[in-house]
Amino acid sequence: MELFLGAISTISPLTLLPGNCSLCLQPIQPQNHCLCNLCISELPWLKTQCQRCATPLNHNKLCPDCQQNPPPYRRCIAAFEYQKGAIDKLILDIKTNPHSPEATQLSNLLSDVISLAYQDSAMPTIMIPVPLHWRKLLMRGFNQSTNIASSLSRKFNNTVILDNTCLRRASSSPQHLKSRSERLRGMRNAFRMRNNIDYEPDTKANRTNNPIRGKSVAIVDDVVTSGATAGSLASTLIKAGAKHVDIWCIARTGWHIMSD
Ligand SMILES: [Zn+2]
Ligand SMILES: [Zn+2]
Known part of the structure; x- marks a missing residue:
């Protein structure tokens, strides 16, 4: 019996009870x-x-939008192209289940892409999950972007999460009903810093109280679609004193999905 228990203690729980793949149901490694x-x-x-902006293209250059009107953020890093099928299903799980193992799995895969992207440059030291409006947060019960940021923070020891620093204003009408240009216009003032630190004068007290002043910040999101939301948040953060802002997201949509 002792020998038997000793053998078991060297086997990890995953080996004893292997999980199954969320997509094909085969045992996972x-x-x-x-x-x-x-x-x-x-x-x-x-x-x-x-x-x-990480929009999928058939070359590694700048898209026409970024050539004509560069977005306020420095770069967007995404792991996947958002499309119908597996990634769509996995991201739906992330949005509906607060304890979704898919959030950890996809965040771990994203963390590998992020590490590679910053191999020759300094990584942002602050992560800001895209805030939900309080009413949406109350209905959903959790913010999926915060869950992604939490998984990423376990991989990046020098990057902290700043939640509740930025607030989302109420949207006047559903975003999915608007054209892309209307969306961009409507998102212009979608966020504000808590305590209005972006509107305060540049005093010593405000500099001390401002956690993002002079810092490199990464906005964390699940899916970046038109870039309007992330762009608006990036503008707010830069106005509030961030040195530069990058976007980290699980998936990025292509031109074919954007409405215009
Ligand atoms: Zn599988
Ligand atoms: Zn672009």
Whole structure:
């Protein structure tokens, strides 16, 4: 019996009770969270893309939008191209289940992409999950972007999460009903810093109380669609004193999904 128990204690719980892949239901490898290696390799990994906004392109240059009107953020880093199918299903799980293992799995995959992107430059030291309006947060009960940021913070020891620093104003009408240009206009003042620190004079007290002044900040989101939301938040953060702002997201939509 002792010998038997001794043998068991050397086996990890994952080996004893292997989980199954969320997509194909096959057993997953111990190092994975809820997807098998084959399903991970078949996800729509973002390959060639705009070097600023990460819109999927057939080359690694700037998209026409970024050439004509560069966005306020420095760069967007995304792991996947958002499309119908596996990634769509996994992201729906992230939005509906506060304890979704998919959030950890996709965040871990995103963390590898982020690490690679900053191999020659300093990584932002602050993460700000895109805030939900308080009414939406109350209805949903959690913010999926905060969950993604929490998983990323376990990988990045020098990057902290600043939640509740920025607030989202109420939207006048549903975003999905608007054209892209209307969306961009409507999102212009969608966020404000708590205590209005972006509107305060540049006094010593305000500099001391401002946690993002002079800092490199990463906005964390699940999906970046038109870039209007992330762009508006980036503008607010830069106005409030952030040195520069990057965007980290699980998936980025292509031109074909954007309405105009
Ligand atoms: Zn699988
Ligand atoms: Zn672009």
